[in-house]
Amino acid sequence: MTKQGSPRGASPPSRVAIVVKGYPRLSETFIAQEILGLERNGLDLAIWSLRHPTERVSHPMHRQIAAPVTYLPEYLYQEPLRVLRGALAALRNPRLGKLLSAFWRDLKRDFTPNRGRRLGQALVMARELPPDIRHLHVHYLHTPASVVRYTSLLTGLSFSFSAHAKDIWTTPEWEKREKIAESAWGVTCTETGHRHLAALAPDAGHVRLVYHGLDLSRFPAPPKGRPPRDGSDPADPVRIISVGRAVAKKGYDDLLSALAALPEGLHWRFAHIGSGELLASLKQQAAAKGIGHKVIFLGAKAQPDVISLMREADIFVLPAKEAKSGDRDGLPNVVMEAASQGLAIIATDFSGIPEFIRHDREGWLTPPGDWESLANALNLLARDPQVRHRLGMAAYERLRNDFSADGGIARIAALLRASLSVATDQGAAKTEKEEARP
Incomplete structure (x- = not known):
């Protein structure tokens, strides 16, 4: 069925959900720089944040970013109805078993309240994601990537990651290895981090080195x-x-x-x-x-x-x-x-x-x-x-x-476009298959 206002046979517009731990944050200007740069490269984005802002001031770049922001429940008890609606929707999802199996394996190795919170946030996100979101990209390989991985398992959407510092060096190796293997691709911003994560990746080239650089303009x-x-x-x-x-x-x-x-x-x-x-x-x-x-x-x-x-x-x-x-x-x-x-x-x-x-x-x-x-x-x-x-x-x-931001942002934009293209092709193939049924 064609969306109203779209030409018959045309692919519906597609967006990338950028998932961050908190937004906006003064200490993470490199993320704001990347989001703004991706928008200027023509990508349509939506921001999903695990936390509300805690600072009174923001960077001027945040005011230039057009992407809408959705805040997940920072603590599940604060928004029980959103969590309940997410859980009820998941009960009708045929992928729920796969998600619960992965969550149970994680919980046995990391028996913490934090692990349960990430599952609850993922249930909310999976229910509330608009249908035009075709790919998930997460900053940080620790808790934000847990939410995105669980959301991916429940929705079938692909995901990629950008690893930075603390998330590389304090996340257990088993967790990094499994998240990297399930991701479509990943990037990191130092040669030291790249060597470490590449050694955990399933194949060469799965994790790329992309410096943040600086937008001198x-x-x-x-x-x-x-x-x-x-x-x-x-x-x-x-x-x-x-x-x-x-x-x-x-x-x-x-x-x-x-x-x-x-x-x-x-x-x-x-x-x-x-x-x-x-x-x-x-x-x-x-x-x-x-x-x-x-x-x-x-x-x-x-x-x-x-x-x-x-x-x-x-x-x-x-x-x-x-x-x-x-x-x-x-x-x-x-x-x-x-x-x-x-x-x-x-x-x-x-x-x-x-x-x-x-x-x-x-x-x-x-x-x-x-x-x-x-x-x-x-x-x-x-x-x-x-x-x-x-x-x-x-x-x-x-x-x-040697460290201009333009080159790195262009590489990430190309990777995201490729992921959107794959998702669009898969979606079109699924639609054709469903329409071909008697």
């Missing part, structure tokens, strides 16, 4: 010249900045130790931008080390404010490391954002960072967890504005030449 050009501060003037100290959530993997405890070890004659100020669970303890640590008067914690800021502060700074620093939980960063977007402003970067030789920053070429790298090396790097760059200028401009050129 969203950023002003680097400042033409920064003041040649060298830390000798107490009235004009060297300005050091970092942007990132106050969590263990960012290494801010190491950074405060390094700052406290800087020579007394070196004049500096440090500003941190971001929220996070360790913010209060970091403030206490700064005070206990006697540097509280030189350190300011600004909390979460909108993107224009972040860029403005970067343009006024002399050094950007991010001492990322592996947390005790196994969590780690990939290639943090804030490192590329600092490069977009020609800012000298000090970071750790860890995870995906050295794929972009090469030591003494585009920035200065120190071993993760080594606050003494970090202090030496800060002391060196704080005293030498010429070195800072050389490193900052080299990072900008590498970003512009």
Whole structure:
């Protein structure tokens, strides 16, 4: 039967559901950048989020995204009728047995309330998905991918994934292996993550390496010249900045130790931008080390404010490391954002960072967890504005030449179009088969 308003024989319009853990989120500008880029590539999208937003401010990109947003029940007890309607609809679904078998295998290995919540969210999503959704694409391979996998089993829709950081390194191997095998394809954003996930994939090429990159059209050009501060003037100290959530993997405890070890004659100020669970303890640590008067914690800021502060700074620093939980960063977007402003970067030789920053070429790298090396790097760059200028401009050129967002988004758009094409062909074949029945 042809949809009203569609020419007979024409394929109905089809959309991709983009599934995220929370939307919008300031810490995930790379996801917003990708969604906006996919829309500009002509894809019709719908956003499904497992959580409501928790931040008062959003990125300007979020206001440019046209895709509608649907929020699943964050906690099942909060929207029992939606969950009940999803469960009743599933009882009439012939695929329910396949879903329950997979869920039971998962539950035996992960007997947690969280596992049941993901099933409930999937029941809601499977019932409420519009018929023009033909493919599911999920950001993060841990809990969001569980919801999408269960939804896929119940609806028969194909799904793909984009893996980033924590989801790669804290998800059990059995779970990653099974999700990857059931997916149509996947992408990840660092060579380290790609090697790990490719080893779990059923065949070569199932998981691709696609850097997020940065859309430089969203950023002003680097400042033409920064003041040649060298830390000798107490009235004009060297300005050091970092942007990132106050969590263990960012290494801010190491950074405060390094700052406290800087020579007394070196004049500096440090500003941190971001929220996070360790913010209060970091403030206490700064005070206990006697540097509280030189350190300011600004909390979460909108993107224009972040860029403005970067343009006024002399050094950007991010001492990322592996947390005790196994969590780690990939290639943090804030490192590329600092490069977009020609800012000298000090970071750790860890995870995906050295794929972009090469030591003494585009920035200065120190071993993760080594606050003494970090202090030496800060002391060196704080005293030498010429070195800072050389490193900052080299990072900008590498970003512009090798890490543009356009290429990566084009690759993902092509993969999504291919998945939509397969789904459309399968749907047409099914319709023809049903219409051929007597």
